[in-house]
Amino acid sequence: MTKTERPRTQWLGRWGFVLAATGSAVGLGNVWKFPYMTGEYGGGAFVLVYLACILSVGVPVMMTEIALGRRGRGSPIDAIRRMASEAGRSSAWSLLGWMAMLCGFMILCFYVVVAGWSFAYLWKMISGGLAGSSVDDMAAIFSANNANPWSLGAWSTVVAVATMVIVGKGVQSGIEKSVSWMMPGMVIMLIIMIGYGAFSGGFGDALHFLFAFNASSLSSEGMLAAMGHAFFTLSLASGAILTYGSYLPREASIGRTTLTVAVADTLVALMAGLAIFPVIFANGMEPGSGPGLIFMSLPLAFQAMPLGTLFGILFFVMLSMAALTSSISMVEATVSWLTDNKGLSRRVASWGTGIVLWVISTMAMLSFNVGAEWTLLGKHFFDWLDFLTSRLMMPLGGLGMALFAGFVLRSEMLREELGLSPMIHGLWLFMVRYVSPLGILLIFVDALGWLDIDFAAQWPWLALVLAVVTLIGELTRPGLKRAFCS
Ligand code: PFF
Numbered sequence: 001m002t003k004t005e006r007p008r009t010q011w012l013g014r015w016g017f018v019l020a021a022t023g024s025a026v027g028l029g030n031v032w033k034f035p036y037m038t039g040e041y042g043g044g045a046f047v048l049v050y051l052a053c054i055l056s057v058g059v060p061v062m063m064t065e066i067a068l069g070r071r072g073r074g075s076p077i078d079a080i081r082r083m084a085s086e087a088g089r090s091s092a093w094s095l096l097g098w099m100a101m102l103c104g105f106m107i108l109c110f111y112v113v114v115a116g117w118s119f120a121y122l123w124k125m126i127s128g129g130l131a132g133s134s135v136d137d138m139a140a141i142f143s144a145n146n147a148n149p150w151s152l153g154a155w156s157t158v159v160a161v162a163t164m165v166i167v168g169k170g171v172q173s174g175i176e177k178s179v180s181w182m183m184p185g186m187v188i189m190l191i192i193m194i195g196y197g198a199f200s201g202g203f204g205d206a207l208h209f210l211f212a213f214n215a216s217s218l219s220s221e222g223m224l225a226a227m228g229h230a231f232f233t234l235s236l237a238s239g240a241i242l243t244y245g246s247y248l249p250r251e252a253s254i255g256r257t258t259l260t261v262a263v264a265d266t267l268v269a270l271m272a273g274l275a276i277f278p279v280i281f282a283n284g285m286e287p288g289s290g291p292g293l294i295f296m297s298l299p300l301a302f303q304a305m306p307l308g309t310l311f312g313i314l315f316f317v318m319l320s321m322a323a324l325t326s327s328i329s330m331v332e333a334t335v336s337w338l339t340d341n342k343g344l345s346r347r348v349a350s351w352g353t354g355i356v357l358w359v360i361s362t363m364a365m366l367s368f369n370v371g372a373e374w375t376l377l378g379k380h381f382f383d384w385l386d387f388l389t390s391r392l393m394m395p396l397g398g399l400g401m402a403l404f405a406g407f408v409l410r411s412e413m414l415r416e417e418l419g420l421s422p423m424i425h426g427l428w429l430f431m432v433r434y435v436s437p438l439g440i441l442l443i444f445v446d447a448l449g450w451l452d453i454d455f456a457a458q459w460p461w462l463a464l465v466l467a468v469v470t471l472i473g474e475l476t477r478p479g480l481k482r483a484f485c486s
Pocket of ligand 1: 024030107235236239
């Protein structure tokens, strides 16, 4: 029996949820991952697919998750089980919640390592360890940073402990407060960096790289990566948004809240791109140089600009904070489930989870040094955690949530919860029933090589497929007319 019937904590202020959800969404995904993936997958085409995925899959799935969380009043597992039973459907749907919770935790296990990089670079900025370094030195410093398991382990331990301390303190005092000053600070820092980049000589190239669409530069693998990243950056299908949604007061508008979070998240990612690529191009660096991209490029800019050390310190403080407000959201599902179902106090649940996190994240950290040879199918443990979550579990989880909301629940359940105008509700239903699932499936099929789809050239055919599937779906679904027309 669950103990979730007691009143659930709620966010303190009107902006509590928006702040916390934005804090979860904006993180290393925007500033570290988005630029390096854009670099690896060829620029503008990747950015376009990513934006299309945010709009067509990310936003509708995010609305769904918040609505499921608020109506189900619990961790993903409990919320989905409750909603399924309210609709008279099998409790096996709660497996979706299990997968989301596991996914959030798996992400955290590699995320703390990257957040540790950010802390390490903050320390390097403070101690002057980067002063006078050339482009080549920066690559060597990044490698040396990873080669030492003791310092790398110490920094990821700091992140793991900080995460658990904040989560242990609870939703209101821990999570909400830390976000309210970090987010504006991050944006100001990025604006300063863009301002610097605009005069660095690489700005034109950066704009071209980010926004010029060249369909041939995007592989099937890149399409899947862009879709996975849309989930990752909005913290979807990993329990975070759904659990935060369970603390959302009834009066808040889910549609407006979702748009605010998605727009803020996308802007920060694009701003990060505009801050980083001018430095890359001005210094003749390789945009596709992988996960070290921001750590090798930004310190160069800090060196060259006036007050660079100060800005560098501020930047890495902000990045580390942005990482923390995301990492706390990744364990919130697990901690909430443990406290609701196992009778543990928040503190005990947090520390218990923290110990498991520490062990697994240490294994991920070792991928960069002692365990560099321990690979499976060419990937080490760190890469597997990233690959399994972003390319597999999140898109599949998102597909599951969309179908659950679109076809499994009774339509009035989420209609009440979402409270949208009939037209917007119809649009949301169309997205979760057809556009998102079909989009996810097609990108999977393409990435697996079962069909070679050229999305740019074959879009009229794809639109036709969507129309036919929608028609068949609507005609065969009993009660569907009611759903759209009432
Ligand atoms: N959205 C975060 C980022 O972009 O850094 C990462 C993330 C947070 C993923 C929370 C998943 C999650 F549950």
